[in-house]
Amino acid sequence: MPHNDFLQPIDQQSELTTLQILQGVFESAQLGICITDSSYRYVKVNRAYCDLYGYTEAELLGKPFTLVVPPGDHERLEKLHDDFLSGRVDEIAQHWTVRHRSGRDIDIYATAGRLVTPGGHAYKITTAADVSELKTLQKQTEYQQAILIQQAKLAEVGAMVGAIAHQWQQPVNAIALMTQTLPLLLDQGTLTRENLNSHVEQVMQQIRFMSQTMNDFRDFYLPSREQEIFHVSDAIATVRDLLQGQLLKAKATLEISASEPLLYSRGYPSEFKQVVLNIINNALDIFQEQQRHDGHIAIKVEPDESMLTISIRDNGGGIPVELLPDRIFEPFFSTKPDKGTGIGLSLARTIIEEKSGGTIRAENGPEGACFLVRIPRHIR
Ligand SMILES: Nc1ncnc2c1ncn2[C@@H]1O[C@H](COP(=O)(O)OP(=O)(O)O)[C@@H](O)[C@H]1O
Ligand SMILES: [Mg+2]
Structure with missing residues (x-):
């Protein structure tokens, strides 16, 4: 679909545009979603993502995602991020242990997707669900x-x-x-x-x-x-x-x-x-x-x-x-x-x-x- 179709109502009776739907899904999802760029920085996070980690949107945007990664894992996950964005490896959905703002560890289940702009900039879309209770x-x-x-x-x-x-x-x-x-x-x-x-x-x-x-x-x-x-x-x-x-x-x-x-x-x-x-x-x-x-x-x-x-x-x-x-x-x-x-x-x-x-x-x-x-x- 051509880009500007996103701004058109989805049918003749509706005022809803595809863009609004996507925004709605992004914001209301019970699933944490974040988008990070090639220098590991958050460019977009939804409410569920902020709640999961205990930060506000303003505290996350522009910061590297390693903020929520236990210290020993920083390098390894940065490399994985690089490899994923360059297409060298596909990241399979899996369990991770990450760090809540309060310092406690939480268990999440994460999936990853790649988003490449027409200009060739690559972004990573990560979804994260809290599975700590399941683990317990x-x-x-x-x-x-x-x-x-x-x-x-x-x-x-x-x-x-x-x-x-x-x-x-x-x-x-x-x-x-x-x-x-x-x-x-x-x-x-x-x-x-x-x-x-x-x-x-x-x-x-x-x-x-x-x-x-x-x-x-x-x-x-x-x-x-x-x-x-x-x-x-x-x-x-x-x-x-x-x-x-x-x-x-x-x-x-x-x-x-x-x-x-x-x-x-x-x-x-x-x-x-x-x-x-x-x-x-x-x-x-x-x-x-x-x-x-x-x-x-x-x-x-x-x-x-x-x-x-x-x-x-x-x-x-x-x-x-x-x-x-x-x-x-x-x-x-x-x-x-x-x-x-x-x-x-x-x-x-x-x-x-x-x-x-x-x-x-x-x-x-x-x-x-x-x-x-x-x-x-x-x-x-
Ligand atoms: N070697 C066997 N020959 C005949 N019946 C058996 C044999 N082993 C098990 N059973 C039957 O299986 C049932 C369940 O066994 P089990 O789980 O060990 O419980 P329990 O020995 O406390 O009755 C026994 O009550 C018996 O009816
Ligand atoms: Mg017995």
């Missing part, structure tokens, strides 16, 4: 998720604490016995350097075992802070070790196999172990419910190009078909009248699908339930 909400959700995972861990871990106490009973007795025999040997005159050393070594062995159990438990119990590369079968084996007492009590066996020795994943090992624990606990529950004394759990790790599949299979008779594929994963769904919380599998799904970039599903095999957990593979 997101952080709260993540925080609540973390609390929920930790609470579920407490619920599933209860029996394990008893099992560890049980596991410790044996070495504690052994250490007590070995210590008590020392003065006896001395009295009998049979305490030599050699059997003292052997005593010490045996005591140390028991202590190392106890301390290993405790370390495994602590590694399991503390939430993982950052993503780590971990050996998947080893992680599953520590869960098996922690559960040794409960497996013995249930007279159940657990077998871990892998189709290759070196299968790693990158993710959150402590949370992954919790998923495995929750699934094993469910199998133990069903063995107990059916008073089975030949309960068996088979865990297998298999790779494909980019993922690992961990299948956890039991011989507990299976999941009622009407609860498949998704009902059992619903929060608080449980078929166990007294002891069920219904969070085990729902948390497992959150951990695997939201935190770990994987999937989890359940099906029935010939003898019982089979859980298929897929997580990203890491190749060393």
Whole structure:
């Protein structure tokens, strides 16, 4: 449209011109809009832009946009501005942290457009929307998720604490016995350097075992802070070790196999172990419910190009078909009248699908339930 059409009414009945419409949009938009020139200075800002940053129009016009940029970012953003205006790079819409006049940081979502005059002068049009509240909400959700995972861990871990106490009973007795025999040997005159050393070594062995159990438990119990590369079968084996007492009590066996020795994943090992624990606990529950004394759990790790599949299979008779594929994963769904919380599998799904970039599903095999957990593979 020729330039002066902007000044013509948009139709015969109307007095509104395109220019007035554009001005109206610019001024009334709830979205901050600013136009900056090649020396980074504001040449036009709308009301929403001023409100967003806490300045008046007069305070912004003629000033460089770095006024609202945290100091460490000045150079980088000036260069981006240059590259954008010259057409070297296109700026994609994205999140930034910027500085309000009061000094506090705000999170914005910004888009950029280029405006080139017939004379060849380039300007940048930036729109900015405040997303601080969204960010806060997101952080709260993540925080609540973390609390929920930790609470579920407490619920599933209860029996394990008893099992560890049980596991410790044996070495504690052994250490007590070995210590008590020392003065006896001395009295009998049979305490030599050699059997003292052997005593010490045996005591140390028991202590190392106890301390290993405790370390495994602590590694399991503390939430993982950052993503780590971990050996998947080893992680599953520590869960098996922690559960040794409960497996013995249930007279159940657990077998871990892998189709290759070196299968790693990158993710959150402590949370992954919790998923495995929750699934094993469910199998133990069903063995107990059916008073089975030949309960068996088979865990297998298999790779494909980019993922690992961990299948956890039991011989507990299976999941009622009407609860498949998704009902059992619903929060608080449980078929166990007294002891069920219904969070085990729902948390497992959150951990695997939201935190770990994987999937989890359940099906029935010939003898019982089979859980298929897929997580990203890491190749060393
Ligand atoms: N291995 C399994 N065999 C049969 N049913 C299972 C198995 N694992 C889970 N389920 C079913 O899924 C439901 C939900 O499991 P979960 O979320 O761990 O909660 P909870 O164990 O507290 O009941 C269980 O109540 C049970 O009905
Ligand atoms: Mg459970």
